[in-house]
Amino acid sequence: MDYNIATIPGDGIGPEIMVQTLKVLEKIGKVYGHDFKFKECCGGGVAIDKYGEPLPEASFNICKDSDAILLGNIGGYKWKDLAVEKRPERVLFRLRGELNFCVNVRPIFIKDSLKNFSPLKDEIVEKGIDITVIRDITGGVLSSEKHTGEGEFGREAYDMEYYNEKIVSETAKWAFETARRRNKKVTSLDKANALVSSVLWRTVMKEVAKDYPDVELEHMYIDGCAMDVVKNPSNYDVIVAPNIFGDVISDEISGITGTVEILPSATIDMNGKGMFEPNQLHNTHYEIIGKDIANPIGLILSAALMLRYSFSLETEAKAIEKAVATAISSGYATKDIYYEGKKLVGTCEMGSIIADFIEL
Numbered sequence: 001m002d003y004n005i006a007t008i009p010g011d012g013i014g015p016e017i018m019v020q021t022l023k024v025l026e027k028i029g030k031v032y033g034h035d036f037k038f039k040e041c042c043g044g045g046v047a048i049d050k051y052g053e054p055l056p057e058a059s060f061n062i063c064k065d066s067d068a069i070l071l072g073n074i075g076g077y078k079w080k081d082l083a084v085e086k087r088p089e090r091v092l093f094r095l096r097g098e099l100n101f102c103v104n105v106r107p108i109f110i111k112d113s114l115k116n117f118s119p120l121k122d123e124i125v126e127k128g129i130d131i132t133v134i135r136d137i138t139g140g141v142l143s144s145e146k147h148t149g150e151g152e153f154g155r156e157a158y159d160m161e162y163y164n165e166k167i168v169s170e171t172a173k174w175a176f177e178t179a180r181r182r183n184k185k186v187t188s189l190d191k192a193n194a195l196v197s198s199v200l201w202r203t204v205m206k207e208v209a210k211d212y213p214d215v216e217l218e219h220m221y222i223d224g225c226a227m228d229v230v231k232n233p234s235n236y237d238v239i240v241a242p243n244i245f246g247d248v249i250s251d252e253i254s255g256i257t258g259t260v261e262i263l264p265s266a267t268i269d270m271n272g273k274g275m276f277e278p279n280q281l282h283n284t285h286y287e288i289i290g291k292d293i294a295n296p297i298g299l300i301l302s303a304a305l306m307l308r309y310s311f312s313l314e315t316e317a318k319a320i321e322k323a324v325a326t327a328i329s330s331g332y333a334t335k336d337i338y339y340e341g342k343k344l345v346g347t348c349e350m351g352s353i354i355a356d357f358i359e360l
């Protein structure tokens, strides 16, 4: 079958890791008989420099008409002083909003041979870290009404924390469906002791939970969870959270693995169509651009999520995940996951090694 994929290599190390990801997908196509058609489009800071806007219309249309989008990297120091609405990150907000992408899925895990990278104590890490964070991306303070102006006390600004039951129930369904395929536990985060939007969030979570009697639902306040998850990460399976809480907690949990560059991310609509980008999509790594040092695994594993969610190609998704696991357990490591005894490889070689491990 044919699949049309829009690619936005973007900024920083994005272009380099994109090349390796397409290499791996081409191998999948060859082995499993699929035709992946890639259309590259300009987006991010590079598009601001070239066209004066982060996501030109031509790029947006390619994304809109494609079956899925792969995104390498967004942002950088060069554009950090631009107004919020002109920054490279608008690419994310525009695609999320206008293509009806509603949830962000971040699988966060630690691989056995990389456990020593975690900043946590051995006895905690030994129990493993394997958590999927499901974050709403259409509501909340990041995506609702904004205001900047003059008030009684001078300049003022606000971002509204807006939720409705449609947004919460869609996010809840993704969380419960995900937990059903995993360890059947959902931890829902909110601040229901202070925010009415969180009271609604908690209420709707409980309502949706009735359709999933096989899945355990627990509620935690975001601040309490932020403290507990570093002490007891193995107690968590699926974490579901409003936009900004999910943004922060997913970075916190990624950080405690110590190997953020291997983590993927998926931004999808209710049918699984979406945009797939590394977990650290805004970590542009300017100091290593073009040096063949960057780790392409985050985006390669995001491509696996694309096969799974957008194209329902579970076998092929697993083939990529297995090839990555084999590359890591065989000791191949880019600089960020290297330690003595490992085989140090560059970006390009890592891509080739993973592609070579893909088999029927």
Ligand code: IPM
Binding pocket: 089, 092, 142, 247, 281, 282
């Ligand atoms: C993420 C990022 C983005 C977000 C930024 C770059 C706007 O942090 O995807 O987590 O907050 O959504």
Ligand code: MG
Binding pocket: 247, 248, 251
């Ligand atoms: Mg973030």
